[in-house]
Amino acid sequence: METLRQDDVGYDEAATSYHVHGTPVEVLRPADAGEVAEAVRSAVERGLEVGVRGGGHTPWSTNDGGVVIDLLRLDRIEVGDDRLVTVGGGAVWGSVADALAPHGLAISSGDTASVGVGGLTVGGGIGWLVRATGLAVDQLVGAEVVTVAGEIVRASANEHPDLFWGIRGGGGNFGIVTEFVFRARPLRGVVHGHLEFDPAELRSVLRALRDDLRRAPDEWTANLLTLPSFGPEMPPSLHVEVVWAGEDLDAARDASRALLGHPALRAGELAPGAYRDLLAGPPPEMPGPPPTMVDESDLVGRLDDDAIERIAAAHESLAPAVMMLRTLGGAYGRVAEDATAFAGRRAEAFLICAAFRAPGAPAEQISAAREIWAHAMAGVSVGCYGNFHPTRAPRVVEAMYPPSTRERLREVKRSWDPDNVFRGNHNVTPR
Secondary structure (H helix, E strand, O other), X not given: OEEEOOOOOOHHHHOEEOOEEOEOOEEEEOOOHHXXXXXXXXXXXXXXXXXXXXXXXXXXXXXXXXXXEEOOOOOOEEEXXXXXXXXXXXXXXXXXXXXXXXHOEEOOOOOEOOOEHHHHHHOOOOOOOOOOOOOHHHHEEEEEEEOOOOOEEEEEOOOOHHHXXXXXXXXXXXXXXXXXXXXXXXXXXXXXXXXXXXXXXXXXXXXXXXXXXXXXXXXXXXXXXXXXXXXXXXXXXXXXXXXXXXXXXXXXXXXXXXXXXXXXXXXXOEEEEOHXXXXXXXXXXXXXXXXXXXXXXXXXXXXXXXXHHHHHHHHHHHOOEEEEEEEOOHHHHHOOOOOOOOOOOOOOEEEEEEEEEOOOOOHHHHHHHHHHHHHHHOOOEOOOOHHHOOOOOHHHHHHHOOHHHHHHHHHHHHHHOOOOOOOOOOOOOOO
16 A cells, blocks of 8 residues: 655645645555555554545645545546446546546536546535436445454445445545446537627526526526726626537527526627536636635525525625626436435525735725625525535534434444444544
């Protein structure tokens, strides 16, 4: 097993997770599930905190004084019969899309090529195919899991079904998933468009997006993004990215007719493309000291006029801020609330907002921004999507899981991790 300690070349990079530098005793890079099990047993025997990295888009997979188990080398992707795809816990979604494209297949994934399959999937997995196929966990049919006891087990509807239920949205609370088995969907191509609107028309563009959403078939989804000014050459902007899961350009245009016919549309059109091309690269590094980001996210129950007014007013009050709204419904909404650990299936949209404040902004400014958002979302939010929430406060876990789901997750936790070893996450405590 590859082991990096503080005096080793490459340790500093390996100990850093999404710009957060930790000082673990060692970073372990196992080559298979057996070595993952060995790493877990060793950490538990020494009483060390365990961090798990299955990709890299989280600051929580490093620590100080513990062990980081990096699944980087578990990146095998194998396409089998009946559209079954086996993916290692260290693979990233760009590699998965590359492997599936020649077969005319796709798995509902994250939006960024470098996002890890493991972290996104166990958190649920909202992506460009969320209305066509559902969450990433809705395509999951089995998994290989290393438990806190250092055992390797299979989880599926027929094997350890309680564990299988828990890993589909319950995060990394129950073990380390070293292998995922998905059933991919046929997808030869997509229709894609990047539409730019007058940012002063946020409310009316949100209404147009809502109107298209409510009459569109499952193949259609869209993502609205606002950006503040980044200087004279980059004024504020408002964008809507549309994706149709298929190759029917006319159907995609018809489903998008409120957006395409909106008088505030400045530029953009729909065109055929490949699913792999939807997956973006990593965001660029910002020059200078990073601003303080006050991030919040919610699942919006109904995107009605009241909700749209609340969202737009909060965006104005929090300026400068980035806001993103992803449409839900379709296949996502036809899964029962208790079928997986991911709840919130009745939500019509997923919303995040990140307010920019000066580096080192005082706590009062941060609290004030959070209060603005909480007031706006009162009566609108029906939950929270943890994969986009940057804090691990108990209030976030409560928002992610309704009471009945939380209690069921605690039961699974008591069975599989009674001492809460796997706690570097949106933690569900065993008691």
